[in-house]
Amino acid sequence: MSQKEQFFKRKTDLYMLICARRGELLFNSMKEKSEPPPLITAVRRNDESEVIKLLSEGVTPNVVDSYGFTPLFWGIARRNPAIVRMLIEKGADVHARNSFGETPLMVASFMAMYEAVRLMIEKGAVVDARNNYGMTSLMCAAQSDSPENEAIAVARLLLKNGADPSLQDRMKLTASDYARYMGHHRMLRYLYHSLIFFDST
Numbered sequence: 001m002s003q004k005e006q007f008f009k010r011k012t013d014l015y016m017l018i019c020a021r022r023g024e025l026l027f028n029s030m031k032e033k034s035e036p037p038p039l040i041t042a043v044r045r046n047d048e049s050e051v052i053k054l055l056s057e058g059v060t061p062n063v064v065d066s067y068g069f070t071p072l073f074w075g076i077a078r079r080n081p082a083i084v085r086m087l088i089e090k091g092a093d094v095h096a097r098n099s100f101g102e103t104p105l106m107v108a109s110f111m112a113m114y115e116a117v118r119l120m121i122e123k124g125a126v127v128d129a130r131n132n133y134g135m136t137s138l139m140c141a142a143q144s145d146s147p148e149n150e151a152i153a154v155a156r157l158l159l160k161n162g163a164d165p166s167l168q169d170r171m172k173l174t175a176s177d178y179a180r181y182m183g184h185h186r187m188l189r190y191l192y193h194s195l196i197f198f199d200s201t
Contacts (some may be wrong), residue, residue, distance in 0.1 A: 039055075040065050042085055067099050072092040077107065095126065097198055105121070105127070109141040121161050141154045179191055
């Protein structure tokens with residue numbers, strides 16, 4: 001398998017972790033191993049009142065489903081900033097990892113959810129944490145299918161908070177390589193200039 005073929009296979013794997021632009025998770029086509037906890041069900045349904053009720057009753061925000069996803073992952077996947085903020089304020093673990101090795105910050109970076117990324121960084125999320133493929137949040141932002149200006153804003157925030165644009169994943173690909181493969185030319189230019197600045201410091 002060529003490097004580019006491996007890249008696109010990985011791209012498909014990433015889509016299995018988060019939602020398509022329409023807001024529907026590809027997980028929905030996967031058979032659940034067990035019934036998800038009530039809080040996760042409420043988040044998946046975007047039922048903010050039920051989320052508030054469960055959290056006020058003392059339900060932990062760090063329950064997991066059969067794929068290792070916490071409510072925070074699902075709040076991000078559903079693009080619901082109110083639920084994301086609620087969960088973080090109630091102590092959602094920003095360092096959590098699902099069965100794919102992804103952190104909430106990686107998924108939020110791919111989704112180009114600036115405010116979620118900012119909140120998690122404030123809570124100590126590790127910007128250069130790696131998933132099972134060795135990918136970082138910056139690499140996820142570089143291949144985001146969100147509007148490019150939104151993805152660049154997230155990349156800028158990650159870099160401002162110490163993300164290393166020179167890091168390579170297990171296939172020796174950098175964030176710039178991902179932007180190039182995806183045809184994200186503005187992102188590529190931004191990362192290229194960031195890398196020059198990073199190398200000069």
